Amino acid sequence: MTDAQKQTTLEVAEEAREKEWKHPSFLGSLFLGRVRWDMVHPYPEQDDQDRRKGDEICGKVGTFLKAHLDPDEVDRTGEIPKNVIEGLAKLGCFGMKIPAEYGGLHLSQTNYNRAIHLVASYCGSTAVWLSAHQSIGAPQPIMLFGTEEQKKKYLPRFARGAISAFALTEPNVGSDPATMTTTAVPNDDGSSYTLNGEKLWCTNGPVADVIVVMAQTPPKIVKGREKKQITAFIVETNSPGVKTTHRCQFMGLHGIQNGLIRFQNVKVPKENILLGLGQGLKLALVTLNTGRLTMPAAATAGGKWCLAVTRKWANERVQWGAPIGHHEAIGSKIAQMASTIFAMDSVTWLSAAFADKKNVDIRLEAAAAKLFCTEATWRIVDGTVQIRGGRGYETADSLRGRGEEGIPVERVMRDARINTIIEGTSQIMRLFIAREALDPHARQIFPLLSRHVSFPKKLQLIASLIFYYAGWYPSLWIGRPFQESAKGMPRALKHHVGFVNRMSRRLARDLFHAMMLYQQKLEKKQRLLGRVVNIGTDLFAMAASCSHAALLVKKNPADQSAVELADLFCRDARKRVLGHFKTLFKNHDAYADRVARRTLEGKYTWLENDIIPPH
Ligand SMILES: Cc1cc2nc3c(=O)[nH]c(=O)nc-3n(C[C@H](O)[C@H](O)[C@H](O)COP(=O)(O)OP(=O)(O)OC[C@H]3O[C@@H](n4cnc5c(N)ncnc54)[C@H](O)[C@@H]3O)c2cc1C
Known part of the structure; x- marks a missing residue:
């Protein structure tokens, strides 16, 4: 360059x-x-009415998932069963933050985070389906920046279970999206644009009904200089020319649907521009400012799950005549884990409360919460593997196969690794x-x-x-x-x-x-x-x-x-x-x-x- x-x-x-x-x-x-x-x-407290609403949805989702979803099966097969996605849609989980007037559950950020926190404590892949759709996928930018027509057209669809994705990354464009090469060129009559390019690692992309795609539109001339324009488009995936060319497979999160999506001469009506010409990168960054608040919620849930596993194991496992938790080297890890999780919890719910207040600028807190909680979770997961010893490295199926409890620390470690990379690396x-x-x-x-x-x-x-x-x-x-x-x-x-x-x-x-x-x-x-x-x-x-x-x-x-x-x-x-x-x-x-x-x-x-x- x-x-x-x-x-x-x-x-x-x-x-x-x-x-x-x-x-x-x-x-x-x-x-x-x-x-x-x-x-x-004083630390902000959820008001009773909001808390009850959150308790209700978390109760329903928790009961449903335990009855219908086996996270190890998801890991093994790479699929979340259709009936689970449909069941979650029926519970309103694809429209959690969407206002009631558009058919959504209209949850506060705190309750939405509580729901993702709960799901993430059980199945990382399912949490990512829900979060990619509504933390960064189409509902969030449409709620923030959509016109009334766009809101009326799309939000009720999402509330009923239509799935969306967010497409910013390209094979040569990661942390620096300003260099993207996907283009959207206006057609002669000005009523539509033609989209061409490739978007990589688009979560939910292969199953999405709608994708928000960031693309370069023709540059503007400002003071004699060309100024690059990036614009956000709402793209219906049933439009001719939209194709998933590859479903990506990862170290963890085997159940997510994530792909390389090709856009070849895709016609997009100009009404599908979000926020305005040249405003696409701004839209992406602002969407991520709030969107990334679910990352600390999910990461903290992973940390708590690890603490529960560690506490039980460090009490039960006796080596050298004492439970391993009583050996100072392991005890100190456990103490640090517990105190760090308290801090993660404090940061997560404080940041969510800031977002709900609407009179606090949360961009720094959301980024700091994401950074702090995802890095801490990785250390906690690593500590959990260490404390579980060989069992931490063994798969849940193998543990079960030889008659032990199938605690999937190995899967949780694989699932957690991505947290410090997505939605802005550390x-x-x-x-x-x-x-x-x-x-x-x-x-x-x-x-x-x-x-x-x-x-x-x-x-x-x-x-x-x-x-x-x-x-x-x-x-x-x-x-x-x-x-x-x-x-x-x-x-x-x-x-x-x-x-x-x-x-x-x-x-x-x-x-x-x-x-x-x-x-x-x-x-x-x-x-x-x-x-x-x-x-x-x-x-x-x-x-x-x-x-x-x-x-x-x-x-x-x-x-x-x-x-x-x-x-x-x-x-x-x-x-x-x-x-x-x-x-x-x-x-x-x-x-x-x-x-x-x-x-x-x-x-x-x-x-x-x-x-x-x-x-
Ligand atoms: C499972 C998964 C799901 C994803 N979902 C989506 C999605 O739904 N939509 C979407 O658009 N994208 C998605 N992504 C892409 C993700 O957001 C990117 O991976 C991330 O932004 C980093 O980009 P990159 O991987 O190309 O890394 P790069 O940008 O190439 O960075 C590589 C390394 O260099 C570091 N680095 C880069 N620039 C700098 C710098 N200036 N200073 C210091 N260090 C730097 C990075 O921190 C990183 O450690 C997903 C990726 C994965 C793996």
């Missing part, structure tokens, strides 16, 4: 970013040194969060460095910059009244509240220093930014855990278990946070970079000796 092409790609991605912050963001403030405890504490989540964390500074400082800004304008900018930073920067060195933020917190957690406040200010200072030091080059410092994001994410999880524990203890003062879990999570998180600060500026990143480059250049190929090469 030439430098000019790289620049165009970055511009397209930047253009698609949501630039406005219409509502407050907990993490956005935290990166600026201000912890908005008022947003997380690396991309870190870059996304870092970009948004830097945004308030970038807006102030970057125009000063630009060649396109006139000198008088720069003087004006410098004046407003001095005014802003003269107020903000000194405040990062001065503590705020601690009592206020710690009000209502259990005594054992109060010092963690103080830590979050102090570290938030330190983070804001260091981020500002990094910005001044590296300026525009900072975006290339991925390891530094990664540490910044890891600190912010841990502080967010600490705040959520403390406030969640405070709520649980308030409701049942006799039970302090939530405080114990939050306290242990925070103690571990503090160590991580301090470790990241320590290496923020003093590290050997440059040296590791050099080794990486030399590895890529083939300087160490002698290390790959004495093997049968993969390629």
